[in-house]
Amino acid sequence: MGKVTFENINKSYGSVVVVPELNLVIPEGSFTVLVGPSGCGKSTVLRMIAGLEVVTSGKIYIDGDDVTYAEPSRRKIAMVFQSYALYPHMTVAENIGFGLTLAKRPKEEITSRVLDVATILQLDHLLDRTPKDLSGGQRQRVAIGRAITRNPKVFLFDEPLSNLDASLRGQMRVEISDLHAKIGATMVYVTHDQVEAMTMADQIVVLNKGSIEQVGKPMDLYNKPQTQFVAEFIGSPNMNIFNGQVARNHDCETLGVRPEHITISTTDGELEGSVRYKEELGADTILYVDGPENNSVTVRINGSVDLQIGSTIFMNFDPTNLHRFNNGNRL
Numbered sequence: 001m002g003k004v005t006f007e008n009i010n011k012s013y014g015s016v017v018v019v020p021e022l023n024l025v026i027p028e029g030s031f032t033v034l035v036g037p038s039g040c041g042k043s044t045v046l047r048m049i050a051g052l053e054v055v056t057s058g059k060i061y062i063d064g065d066d067v068t069y070a071e072p073s074r075r076k077i078a079m080v081f082q083s084y085a086l087y088p089h090m091t092v093a094e095n096i097g098f099g100l101t102l103a104k105r106p107k108e109e110i111t112s113r114v115l116d117v118a119t120i121l122q123l124d125h126l127l128d129r130t131p132k133d134l135s136g137g138q139r140q141r142v143a144i145g146r147a148i149t150r151n152p153k154v155f156l157f158d159e160p161l162s163n164l165d166a167s168l169r170g171q172m173r174v175e176i177s178d179l180h181a182k183i184g185a186t187m188v189y190v191t192h193d194q195v196e197a198m199t200m201a202d203q204i205v206v207l208n209k210g211s212i213e214q215v216g217k218p219m220d221l222y223n224k225p226q227t228q229f230v231a232e233f234i235g236s237p238n239m240n241i242f243n244g245q246v247a248r249n250h251d252c253e254t255l256g257v258r259p260e261h262i263t264i265s266t267t268d269g270e271l272e273g274s275v276r277y278k279e280e281l282g283a284d285t286i287l288y289v290d291g292p293e294n295n296s297v298t299v300r301i302n303g304s305v306d307l308q309i310g311s312t313i314f315m316n317f318d319p320t321n322l323h324r325f326n327n328g329n330r331l
Contacts, residue, residue, distance in 0.1 A: 002153040002186030003028040009058035019210040031180050033189045033201035041210035042190045050079050078147035079156040084139045086131045093127040096145040117145045137168045157189040206230050228328045231256045237298045244293045256323035259300035262315050269314025
């Protein structure tokens, strides 16, 4: 249950085209992440699945059923928002079971279902608390629990972690991934954070101005980006992009090299540069180097390195990990 299919979907607001023509399959049981910069159309795509945005043309199917113009309540989806949207006067148990209460399910069924869901989400000891007594991560788990009780075919997540601090985001990434493994439901997750995309997804959809740049497994996008846009967007620190003579030396218009695929020497190398700044992170060191032809180069080195600001270094590329592009497309 939960396969989602977009067939020639277009979304426009008057003369402004937000999604020009989208064809996409979200497999049953997958954890699919829609990722891209602000304004790329990812939230619009999610809201079209939910029925919160009306498509301009095309068809949307859930498990083969045409839901293009169906009411949100008839699509068998559940959505988790960035803002949690919890009822402040209700307890955790009442918030989780609210959908069942609205559906007038028997009290015993609601109690049993809420306890089952709360146990999965490690909220069973908090059922009598109200949202003001919870941490941000606990509130987000309550919102997810409310979605689970509906037994949806598809879970939709709209940047659910963006209000949390860095440590909580890391914890919640693990918890949502664990939840997916436990219940096996189709999940569609929107984020602008490519770290969330890389760590949580089994399928990533990279969007740019409403169009799909690439669809694939996280490491496929990392190791073989099909466009320069994907190459620059996926990966942290960002991929180095070289034009001019450096690229021509490798028979392409644009050459991409990831920071970890550059080695340094104090004596010789393909490129000469000057260390502008360095970040010592313990496990590794990030160097920001002023290179030739006004190229700024980022280099990741395991461990620490004894270099000072202004030091001259030479850089070599790993020849097995070069990304060559012409006209923005991979060669």
